[in-house]
Amino acid sequence: MEGQKPKIFSGIQPSGELTLGSYMGALRSWKALQDDYDCVYCIVDMHTITVRQKPAELRRRAMEQLAQYLAIGLDPERCILFIQSHVPQHAELAWILGCYTQFGELGRMTQFKQKSQQHAENITAGLFTYPVLMAADILLYQADLVPVGADQKQHVELCRDIAQRFNGIYGDTFTLPEPFIPKLGARIMSLSNPENKMSKSEPEGCVFLMDRPEDIRRKFKRAVTDSETEVRFDPAGKPGVSNLLTIYCSATGKEIPEAEAEFAGQGYGAFKAAVGDAVVELLAPIRQEASRLLGDKAYLEGIYRRGAEAAQCQARKTLSKVQRKVGFLPR
Numbered sequence: 001m002e003g004q005k006p007k008i009f010s011g012i013q014p015s016g017e018l019t020l021g022s023y024m025g026a027l028r029s030w031k032a033l034q035d036d037y038d039c040v041y042c043i044v045d046m047h048t049i050t051v052r053q054k055p056a057e058l059r060r061r062a063m064e065q066l067a068q069y070l071a072i073g074l075d076p077e078r079c080i081l082f083i084q085s086h087v088p089q090h091a092e093l094a095w096i097l098g099c100y101t102q103f104g105e106l107g108r109m110t111q112f113k114q115k116s117q118q119h120a121e122n123i124t125a126g127l128f129t130y131p132v133l134m135a136a137d138i139l140l141y142q143a144d145l146v147p148v149g150a151d152q153k154q155h156v157e158l159c160r161d162i163a164q165r166f167n168g169i170y171g172d173t174f175t176l177p178e179p180f181i182p183k184l185g186a187r188i189m190s191l192s193n194p195e196n197k198m199s200k201s202e203p204e205g206c207v208f209l210m211d212r213p214e215d216i217r218r219k220f221k222r223a224v225t226d227s228e229t230e231v232r233f234d235p236a237g238k239p240g241v242s243n244l245l246t247i248y249c250s251a252t253g254k255e256i257p258e259a260e261a262e263f264a265g266q267g268y269g270a271f272k273a274a275v276g277d278a279v280v281e282l283l284a285p286i287r288q289e290a291s292r293l294l295g296d297k298a299y300l301e302g303i304y305r306r307g308a309e310a311a312q313c314q315a316r317k318t319l320s321k322v323q324r325k326v327g328f329l330p331r
């Protein structure tokens, strides 16, 4: 069976608490795809240190993130779950790929431009070459598909360009990956500022997977909308309401027109309460299961150790092929 299904790779940084945005944009697809693909899912801690971290917090968040991966329904019997820094081939391949990536290409990355503004006092080489490490993540596992939110599309496209360039020089080496972006929920906006993406590094306006039900309800009650009363999907004119409709439909499986009709003539109060309830229903079981799993550290350690071994097995194969192709002498 293994090796016959198409392959998936994706990762999330343990840079903060997982949000409803990362769930609807990425994690939900990860879960849905695990039946039909060979999936490798990673906690990308090496990416996280591109911005200064507190070591104890980084460790704690990596563990919590693994518990949340399991709690949303990723099955360690069906997919590989591991921590990036446990598989040294990521860093090794990243070095090589960096020598096939243009300075100009990296300078055009939207995320780099944003993050270097946010962290103007500490714009490191790691922040700049971040997409090269991401390309190494994906290409090591010969992934066909990369399930991510819309903001990561540009990075997956750069990865594809690097792979194509390498294949052009050395012959077929890497599978060319494609982003997998959900139709609904690819870009969940902040509840307090619906012009901006909900992002864990800006906790204001975020709903977190581990939020208590009462906090979730309160956050939706306070969500920024507009001065009208009509529940209508119009992202340009009514970004707050449209975001809430997207969240509601993504949580309940309903279609946008159906939801618009459901709340016709009801005003925003009832609508916001219903969105809060739908999200509580979605997240409460995840929070419960993640809390339970965090009580069993030995179990979680077992999962990530086993994951690293399985991942390394695949990563070694790709890396040695690449080393041979570029002309490194075998040991």
Ligand code: ATP
Pocket (backbone or CB within 6 Å): 011, 012, 013, 015, 016, 019, 021, 022, 023, 024, 025, 026, 027, 147, 148, 149, 150, 151, 152, 185, 186, 187, 188, 189, 197, 198, 199, 200, 201, 202
């Ligand atoms: P940071 O603030 O540290 O940049 P983030 O909250 O933006 O983090 P990431 O860790 O960058 O989240 O993203 C994890 C995954 O979830 C990625 O695939 C990303 O595209 C997706 N994602 C993140 N935020 C959203 C969002 N608001 N809507 C849809 N998808 C999202």
Ligand code: LTN
Pocket (backbone or CB within 6 Å): 009, 010, 011, 012, 013, 044, 047, 133, 134, 137, 138, 146, 147, 148, 152, 155
């Ligand atoms: N840059 C991604 C995280 C990430 C990733 C990956 C996603 C690192 N390596 C490989 C998909 C595949 C982000 O969410 N900010």
